[in-house]
Amino acid sequence: DIQMTQSPSSLFASVGDRVTITCRASHNINNFLNWYQQRPGKAPKVLVYAASNLQSGVPSRFSGSGSGTDFTLTISSLQPEDFATYYCQQSYSTLSSFGGGTKVEIK
Amino acid sequence: EVQLVESGGGLVQPGGSLRLSCAASGFIFSNYNMNWARQAPGKGLEWVSYISNTGSTTNYADSVKGRFTISRDNAKNSLYLQMNTLRDEDTAVYYCARDDYSSGWSKFDPWGQGTLVTVSS
Numbered sequence: 001d002i003q004m005t006q007s008p009s010s011l012f013a014s015v016g017d018r019v020t021i022t023c024r025a026s027h028n029i030n031n032f033l034n035w036y037q038q039r040p041g042k043a044p045k046v047l048v049y050a051a052s053n054l055q056s057g058v059p060s061r062f063s064g065s066g067s068g069t070d071f072t073l074t075i076s077s078l079q080p081e082d083f084a085t086y087y088c089q090q091s092y093s094t095l096s097s098f099g100g101g102t103k104v105e106i107k
Numbered sequence: 108e109v110q111l112v113e114s115g116g117g118l119v120q121p122g123g124s125l126r127l128s129c130a131a132s133g134f135i136f137s138n139y140n141m142n143w144a145r146q147a148p149g150k151g152l153e154w155v156s157y158i159s160n161t162g163s164t165t166n167y168a169d170s171v172k173g174r175f176t177i178s179r180d181n182a183k184n185s186l187y188l189q190m191n192t193l194r195d196e197d198t199a200v201y202y203c204a205r206d207d208y209s210s211g212w213s214k215f216d217p218w219g220q221g222t223l224v225t226v227s228s
Binding site for chain 2: 001032034036038043044045046049050053055085087089091094095096097098099100101
């Protein structure tokens, strides 16, 4: 099975900050990597798919990069609605798996 | 509008059984692979199970293998999760999610609103 490790598990940031979240896969997953945002009490929604492709309707301040085992989600200028928890997910295998999540909190 | 609506959650005793349903609308259900994922209270997301569009292929997380069974009825646009021999650690919100390949890449989109399963005596 493929294990996904995210870091940090939480971070504190201010509106306007640049935020970077990393995700590491235990095996080479090429670019079969998705990022999701989850707000409290809500279902997750996809932000980035195939490592670097922005989902339709997602603001351009979100971007993804990486390939193989190391991936990054960047928020270029944090907005109030971005305070949420972010998860990476590998879609390389139909036995999918998620990272542990990164909670972005207000400083 | 593409929509997934879960139902069937509730309180069940350890060792008991429960069947979750997910009603799909707004898309051709039989064209899509589907998944179940869960989230324990205050914890992260955990993928649970996968089923191909025809139902011919299924996969399970090790934590539920042998106890949970995923199935679907394409005529009823419905996905199911039969959960047997439930344990305290199965307590979670259970989500169904469509495996969207429209871009040529798999991603879970959309997700249902979730249904809460509580395993407790």
